[in-house]
Amino acid sequence: MVKVGIVGLTGCSGCQCEILNCQDALLKLLTLVDFALFPLAKDGEFDGELDLLFVEGSVSTFLDKEKLLKLREKAKILVAVGSCACYGGVQAQRNDEAELEQMIREVYGKWELPFELFKPSPLSDFVEVDYFLPGCPVDKKQFVYTVASLLNGVKPFFPKLPVCHECKLSENECLLLKGVPCQGPVSYAGCGAPCTAKGVGCQGCRGDCDFPNHQEMLSLLTQRGLSYEDAVKFLKVFRGNSFKVRGLNEKGA
Amino acid sequence: MEFHIDRAKVLPKANLWELLEGLKKRYKLIAPVKEGEKFAFREISDVSSVELNYTRTILPPKKFLLPYRRERFSYDPETMEFKSSFKAEEQVIFGIHSCDLHGISILDSIHLKENPDPRYLEVRRKTILIGISCFPDEYCFCLSTGTAFPDGANWDLFLTDVGPDYFVSIGSPKGDEIVLTFKHLFREIEKEDLELYKRSTAKKKRAFNEENLPDLERISQLIELEYDSPVWEEEAKRCLGCGTCTNTCPTCFCYTSVDVPDLTGKEVKRIEFITSCQYPYYSLVAGEHYFKPTRTSRFRHRYYHKFVGYPYQIEKLGCVGCGRCTAECPAGISMVKTIKRLRGVDEKELREVTE
Ligand code: SF4
Ligand code: SF4
Ligand code: SF4
Ligand code: SF4
Numbered sequence: 001m002v003k004v005g006i007v008g009l010t011g012c013s014g015c016q017c018e019i020l021n022c023q024d025a026l027l028k029l030l031t032l033v034d035f036a037l038f039p040l041a042k043d044g045e046f047d048g049e050l051d052l053l054f055v056e057g058s059v060s061t062f063l064d065k066e067k068l069l070k071l072r073e074k075a076k077i078l079v080a081v082g083s084c085a086c087y088g089g090v091q092a093q094r095n096d097e098a099e100l101e102q103m104i105r106e107v108y109g110k111w112e113l114p115f116e117l118f119k120p121s122p123l124s125d126f127v128e129v130d131y132f133l134p135g136c137p138v139d140k141k142q143f144v145y146t147v148a149s150l151l152n153g154v155k156p157f158f159p160k161l162p163v164c165h166e167c168k169l170s171e172n173e174c175l176l177l178k179g180v181p182c183q184g185p186v187s188y189a190g191c192g193a194p195c196t197a198k199g200v201g202c203q204g205c206r207g208d209c210d211f212p213n214h215q216e217m218l219s220l221l222t223q224r225g226l227s228y229e230d231a232v233k234f235l236k237v238f239r240g241n242s243f244k245v246r247g248l249n250e251k252g253a
Numbered sequence: 254m255e256f257h258i259d260r261a262k263v264l265p266k267a268n269l270w271e272l273l274e275g276l277k278k279r280y281k282l283i284a285p286v287k288e289g290e291k292f293a294f295r296e297i298s299d300v301s302s303v304e305l306n307y308t309r310t311i312l313p314p315k316k317f318l319l320p321y322r323r324e325r326f327s328y329d330p331e332t333m334e335f336k337s338s339f340k341a342e343e344q345v346i347f348g349i350h351s352c353d354l355h356g357i358s359i360l361d362s363i364h365l366k367e368n369p370d371p372r373y374l375e376v377r378r379k380t381i382l383i384g385i386s387c388f389p390d391e392y393c394f395c396l397s398t399g400t401a402f403p404d405g406a407n408w409d410l411f412l413t414d415v416g417p418d419y420f421v422s423i424g425s426p427k428g429d430e431i432v433l434t435f436k437h438l439f440r441e442i443e444k445e446d447l448e449l450y451k452r453s454t455a456k457k458k459r460a461f462n463e464e465n466l467p468d469l470e471r472i473s474q475l476i477e478l479e480y481d482s483p484v485w486e487e488e489a490k491r492c493l494g495c496g497t498c499t500n501t502c503p504t505c506f507c508y509t510s511v512d513v514p515d516l517t518g519k520e521v522k523r524i525e526f527i528t529s530c531q532y533p534y535y536s537l538v539a540g541e542h543y544f545k546p547t548r549t550s551r552f553r554h555r556y557y558h559k560f561v562g563y564p565y566q567i568e569k570l571g572c573v574g575c576g577r578c579t580a581e582c583p584a585g586i587s588m589v590k591t592i593k594r595l596r597g598v599d600e601k602e603l604r605e606v607t608e
Contacts, residue, residue, distance in 0.1 A: 159509075169321045174497070247490075
């Protein structure tokens with residue numbers, strides 16, 4: 001039987017909960033795979049080889065790092081689940097604005113700690129990641145589709161279309177046109193645009209779409225009342241340290 | 254028996270609701286409704302929700318002919334047995350504006366001329382199209398594209414508001430059948446009705462503001478000659494590549510497909526979904542090569558297809574002047590303005606010179 005592992009590093013466990021919410025799919029999966037390692041849902045240790053490993057959370061402590069490196073050795077396929085694992089998550093949004101020492105002093109009141117900490121980082125800073133499933137939390141349908149594809153030897157297909165694609169095809173009124181800040185035009189679709197359907201601008205939780213035009217996005221956000229600095233911070237919430245303003249003057253743009 | 258199709262009838266406005274009720278009993282009835290500040294074509298359960306005065310819906314009625322996400326077939330990868338769950342329903346789409354009827358006629362040419370798509374054909378056979386007259390807002394330019402009034406033979410009935418009544422043009426035998434079925438609701442046209450009809454046509458023409466209309470004279474040639482114009486890059490700079498302009502367009506037809514297996518791997522569904530030439534992914538081929546590698550090339554591509562490509566394919570422009578691509582563009586990019594800039598003539602100046 002295919003051995004599957006689902007583990008969390010530094011994060012809120014929301015993505016693992018979302019996986020547990022895939023009830024119908026999980027029932028079917030129980031007859032097809034062995035959830036060998038799933039500490040959130042199952043007691044017991046497992047130290048063997050894994051065919052499929054899903055990792056949630058960012059790498060923020062030496063424990064995260066050790067766990068990740070060890071599991072990577074044992075896993076044939078590693079999938080980063082959720083925006084923390086893919087990009088570092090919301091906890092990484094100001095990584096470029098302060099030194100680690102400054103952050104640690106702010107949080108713990110001192111610099112000397114009995115263990116090693118890092119700036120929250122994506123898995124790919126430490127190990128090779130085979131597939132990325134961003135989202136805060138991960139989208140249930142995309143999770144099931146990924147599992148179904150990988151179990152059957154098919155490469156899952158994720159075109160990095162902008163959120164506007166799903167928003168417009170759901171026939172939502174455009175929030176940007178109504179003056180509401182929305183990151184849809186530069187963000188990676190796949191969520192089904194639930195935020196804009198409820199009148200909340202896209203927060204970009206799934207990161208960048210292909211060749212995003214950040215330059216124009218920033219100017220549209222400033223025209224909707226945000227200062228340039230706030231507009232940049234808005235885009236950085238989920239894009240974390242990987243964020244840099246991209247526009248027309250680079251390859252593919 | 255003499256074969257005879259009436260060309261037009263009059264429907265007193267008060268009778269419209271009974272007509273809609275009657276249609277709803279017989280078919281799946283689709284019509285525009287108001288939701289918040291927007292309009293959308295929806296399946297109707299209560300005819301009083303049908304909106305008769307609207308400017309434009311976000312998505313064109315195309316979505317009821319070609320769903321944005323559709324299953325082509327499913328198969329068992331072991332036995333290679335194919336199944337299709339496709340089923341077309343008898344439907345009436347009511348309240349379509351002239352531009353969107355022309356849009357459907359373009360889709361008909363695309364999907365039925367060469368290599369007819371049997372599924373599209375079946376949907377079209379089972380669909381009755383009933384149009385309604387409208388007045389332009391600042392984004393409409395159907396007068397320039399020659400689509401301000403219904404034409405051709407792809408629609409069934411067209412209702413023109415002439416005051417107390419609708420002047421009902423009959424476009425097909427199916428339309429004639431509807432009039433016959435509900436003949437107690439219609440009356441014969443009289444000379445005055447014809448006068449009113451002509452007047453309403455003239456009134457619509459006068460409602461356009463020339464500032465909002467592009468000059469589409471020899472547009473294919475213009476676009477081709479201006480291939481290297483700096484206007485493309487200047488406009489593309491603001492383009493987000495969000496795909497809204499093609500996703501809302503009544504004539505765009507591009508789609509992509511992906512095979513989605515179920516967990517057991519026993520059933521694979523081929524899912525087709527609409528895509529846009531404004532996405533880099535659209536032109537991505539093996540080896541990470543992009544046929545349209547720059548934003549400028551993707552931006553220009555849409556204008557090329559609309560004004561050069563479609564004329565080659567179907568001998569019609571690919572734009573019906575509905576204004577959606579401009580009204581919905583989050584970056585405020587205007588098709589009419591781009592065309593005016595490409596022409597490079599300050600029209601006001603020109604008018605002054607010639608006057
Ligand atoms: S609301 Fe946001 S996601 Fe939707 S079309 Fe407008 S910009 Fe795009
Ligand atoms: S709707 Fe506007 S911003 Fe979006 S792809 Fe089209 S032209 Fe570009
Ligand atoms: S190109 Fe724009 S104006 Fe022309 S038909 Fe399409 S959406 Fe309407
Ligand atoms: S190539 Fe672009 S403009 Fe032409 S039909 Fe396809 S999406 Fe529409």
